Amino acid sequence: MIGLTSITFRKLTCEEIIRLAQESRAECIEWGGDVHVTDEKTAQEARRGCEQAGIQTRSYGSYYKIGSGQLDAFQKLCEITLALGAQIIRVWLGEQGSGETSPEALTGLVEEGMLLSGIAAEYGLTVASEFHRNTYNDTRETCLAYLKQCGMENLKTYWQPMYAGEDFENLRAVAGQTEVAHLFCWNQSGSRRYPLKKGEKEIGLFLRELRAQGYQGDLLLEFVKGDSIRRYRKDMLCLKRLWEEAAER
Template sequence: MSGFEPGLCTVTFRNIVADRIVVLAKEAGLAAVEWAGDAHVPPGDTSLARTVADLCEGAGLATSYGSYVAPPTDDLSAFRRALETTIALGASNIRIWPGTRGRDSADYAADERRAVADMIRAMGDEAARHGVTVSLEYHPQSLTDDTLSARRLIDAIAHPDVYLYWQPRPGLPLAEALAEIAEIGEHVSHLHVFAWDNARNRFPLASAADYWRQVLDALPATRWTGRRFALIEFVANDDPSAFREDAATLRQILEG
């Protein structure tokens, strides 16, 4: 067993309503859903978040909140709105973006990096007061777009309740993936799982099953202590049938 439970990022299905997504996730045997803040559960809409929380509770699904708060573009007040939504959703984890979206880490001066780290640390403090952890998206054109930058950032934040996600850049060779997780794996909370090539073409997860097995086997011990989720993010042709196949593959991978 990998220690990870299977889940779904709802950004995978932007055009499918929340109650249908809950049905899809439950039917696929998943354990959790990460709700997209730019699609299904907008920040500040706590009434909708509570409705979605009830749907998930009825289906036996844990929740996470996939916000698009991106410090320094978004400040602490924007984070508080997203945090209120996280709490209403019944989620104990909120994902944020480190740095301005669409900006390469190499473009940041040292003082800019310090300012981002300071702001994320303050967000971690705010979240911790409510029993919520903060996890940073691991993504191209962010301050986690390469391993060195991600490590420097998480070390500068130095907050016990701030973690990293991990996902491979599209087409990332296995050897490089293993080197990345060896470097930052101790800080990883959850994974985003998909099968893409470097041109961002999507393939059945079964085609990358061995890749993900080796990644999971190689992940080092983490300081994260809660439930861990491997979250499907995007499927071929945005097709629910492809999702069902990928969910079955993911369960097999995680069950070892």
């Protein structure tokens, strides 16, 4: 499905985001746990709004960090995910890049990842870690090695471009383990955002690779230039077009 993350518009209400998604014919919304869906009540409200609008929710963007050891807090997040009607809970894999993570710290991440996956399994949920700088899940090698070390069927990954030179190689390697792909166009440092059209050649390559690998997960717009609703509408049209074109290659 093609949709958006609620954090694209942190200043909008849930109702406004649902209306915008409906107007742009987005198929799904990933609700963020920082502003819009913070407890079971807001999760239920967002779920009702989405159901009425014919919009689905597969993923809940939590900000839980594997390695924090807060298992009770994670269980609560699973309850929120369930109330939201989602099947995937997004987490962050540690607080350091893979190059700065010691073997001892990695052991802790693996142990906790297995524990969290076990808790999530009791709720019928999949745990997926953000593919992101300054986490252990920042390269294809560490991503796949971590999943293998944990050995849990309901432990997967996200993917997103980092514009650091190896995005396509990373995607090709981890696509088979990817539940959600976040898409946007910005510069290498992340300090400047661009219209999606500016990066359509590269994004088109990403989407063709996902098509080639039979990707069944969500494609979500995460950031737009200037947090502009007008830009979002154009970027959504661009993403849909590129996804359709990827099927024709």
